Each structure stands twice: as C-alpha cells, then as structure tokens.
Amino acid sequence: MKTYNSLSEVQSDLFSNNVSCVELTKSYINRINDNKHLNAFLEVFEKSALEKAVLVDEKVKNKTAGKLAGMVIALKDNICYKGHKVSASSKILEGFESLFSATVVERLLNEDAIIIGRCNCDEFAMGSSNENSAFGKVLNPHDIKRVPGGSSGGSAVAVAADLCLAALGTDTGGSIRQPASFCGVVGLKPTYGRVSRHGAIAYASSFDQIGPLTKNIEDAALIMEVMSGKDEHDSTVSLKPVPEYSKELNANTTKFRIAYLKDCLESSGLDAEIKVRINDIINKLKAAGHVVEAVDFPYLDYLVPTYYVLTTAEASSNLARYAGITYGYRSANIKAASAKVAVTEGAAANDSDAASSGLDSVYKKSRSEGFGEEVKRRIMLGTFVLSSGYYDAYYSKGQRVRRVLKNKTNEILNNYDFILLPTTPGTAFEFGKKSADPIAMYLEDIFTVQANITGLPAISLPIGKHSNGLPFGVQLMAKSFAESDLLSFSKQLMGT
Ligand code: GLN
16 A cells, blocks of 8 residues: 555545545554564554444545544554553553543544554653653664654654554653654644643643644644544633634745744754754745744753653652552552451451551552552652652742743743744664663753643654754744644745
C-alpha cells in the first residue's frame, strides 16, 4: 500500500473507492508487525480497529461518514479507551482495563477515526527519552541507537515510521513536542483548558494536556477541532467555542509580530546547527514582511526547577491512588499483610493496630515493586516539597515563581503574536547517554516547560535537518487559545 502523508490523501482514495478502511487498517497492522523492533506499540487493538473499519466503510458507502473517516490513529498508553488495556507503561497498572473512554477518544470515534492501538511511553509520562517505560525502550526510526524522545516516544515513532497516520500524546512539560522534534513530526500542545483531560491518566494535573502528533498541520488542525471544547467531566476545560481550525488555516495571510528569546538562542547548551537554523528562519520571516525581534527573558534558569518542584508535588498526590488495593499490581510478597487487610475489612476496633501495619506493608511493597525508579524519585521529591517543614520553601515558592514566569511571558505576548524558540537543545541522543544523570535529563526540557508552566499553546515543527542526519523541531508558542493563528502561521513556517 502506498504511503499516505495526510488525511486528505487518504480520503481522496477512500471516497473514490481506491482504498477501504479495512485495507488501510490491515496495512498499518502489517507495518506495525514488520517494525516490532521499534517497540512503539504496546498493543494493537486489531479486533476493535477492524470492526470500526468495517463500520466506517459502510458509512462511506452511505455518505454518512464523519470528518475523520480514514484516519488511523494511535493512543499514548495513558489515555483510556473503554474495554481496552491502559498501563501508563507501568508495571503497577499492568493488565488494567479501562472502564470508560477518555472524552478525546469518544470524540475521535464519533467522527469515525479508527483507533489502532496503544503506544509505549515513559512510565506515567515521566521522562524525556522513553527509557523509563516498564515495557522496554522505543527506538528512534531515524537511528535505532538513539532515543525517540519522551514521554510520548511511542506515539512520535508510530507517526514517523508510518505505523499509523496520527497519534495522540500528552504534554506536561514537553512530552509531545520533544519526541516530535526528535522524530521529525508535528507535535502540538494545546492551551491548558482547550482539551478535556478526562480519561488521561494524571501526572501533574495543572500542566497536563492531550494533543496530536501528525505528519502535517492540516491533520493537527482537524484533530484539534474534533477533540477540543467544553466537557462536563473536566471543569478545567474552557467554555470558549471551538473554531474550525482546519477551515481557518489558509485564510490567514496576516503579517505577524514574532519575538525570539535572546537568552534561549544564546544558551550555552544549544546545538550550533539548531541556532543557525533558527537564525535562518528569523531572516526569512523578516524578508517575508513579518516583524521579528529579540526580547529578553531573564528567567530561563528558573523554568526547569519550577517545573520539577510543582509537577513532582502534583504527581506525588496523583499517584497516591496506586496503592495495591484498588488498581493493578499488588505485591505477591505480602501474604501475611493481605490477611491483615482482610481482617480490617470486617475489623473490630482492637484489630486496627495490626491491620494498619498490614496495610502499610501492602502499600509499601506494592508501590516499591510496582513503580519504576524515576517515578519513585519524583514521588519522593514531590512528597518532600509538600512536607510541612519545606512547603513554604519549595512548593509555595514554586507557585510564586510560576506566577512571575507567567506574567513575564504574557508581557511578551502582549506585544507579539508568537514566541519562536528551539524545541530541544540538541538532536536525539544515544541510549544511556543521560539516563544516569537525572539533572542532565531534566535539562532536556528547558525550552518546552515554559508553555506548560504558563498554560500557553505551543507547537514543534519538523523544519530542521542536522548534519548528523537527524531531524529537529523548531517551536512556536502563542497567546492563550490562539491555536487558530498558531496553526495557520505554522503552515506558513513549514514552507520556510
Ligand atoms: N520530560 C518531561 C518530564 O520528564 C516532560 C514530561 C511530560 O511532558 N509528560 O517530566
């Protein structure tokens, strides 16, 4: 089967009877099987995908097919799909089956997308290299000795290696944009509150957003217009109406005002060729009549610490529910303890001491055995910054710094439409290069966390090619809820 690079290509063949959804789905399944070594998929939903494909083929015949007919899409393994397994790539959720579908999943299915499977990721979306999955690393298809980025590494690889047309990821600090950059695809993190988080396994709730990874801007726009908008299951979703992003893409020929952060371009960690490419884009944009100016952002060094203080605090609370009781993994090593839990359930008051030590042991052993090293590190860090002796020094200070960072970024965006910056300091690195040094790994996120700290939308565009042969992305950040401008300007930028 030929390679499809956009939904419109698929649909032109689909609506002229040159291909069927069943053929498309089978061909992607074959490609997934032929590329098992990449480890991008944890599971292919063969049965439900083919059933949906039959249904959509019928609707195509009857001319009742939805907007996403022919779109074969993958989910990151932290997005729930009723009746299907979801594990957040963690041993602690191994075998767990979703009892309901995420709002985004329902909306995609309503528009006739075909969900092909769930993609490997860093455990609980914590990581920048996909080396933190309990189910093995994902290989970068551009160079299998290198990481695909993380945490949505499987989703980015699935799109880059043409194992599906598009994928969903989640982005708490760069997890859509950074792997998109390393794998050469488009990755969009929406404004906080644009897309419902209902059914996304929480990492840091005031940062998390679901977004698309695609081969082009048009498909990202379409997925966004289908997924976005108010949801009674998530009160943080905005009531603002959702524009038809895909229709607004070409309409916009505005000359924009673009800021770039001197401090980012001059940052010592930035790869020289990425810097050259960004300067080249700046010059081309100026030549095309846009206003492009350097601005100061003196807080670059505060971004990563603020992100890690606040997200680990939220994670320590969100992950408290994995206790070996309600969900997934319970240590097999706690016979005596389980017996005591059973006692608690019909407990007499005087059993409570013994029972609580039994419960403690269930929690401790299940969590110690079920979580991986990075997740445990973050739970401990988060518990520490929230503890009574350190709360003011870390958590509450982190919140205050978050406000300063937001104000400064918004101040820039009061004068400019977009901020242009690198997505990542370098191209995909080799396995093992940073995994022994958490700080080096955390610094990978230096250019992506600003959008999450501030809640602003940001996109990584695959418009860089390094002399080492690897792709890299260039990032644009926009005003709150300015996805429409962001997408149409991205389309212009893809041509530069
Ligand atoms: N790399 C970042 C982290 O490790 C981002 C994760 C994410 O966006 N989910 O936290």
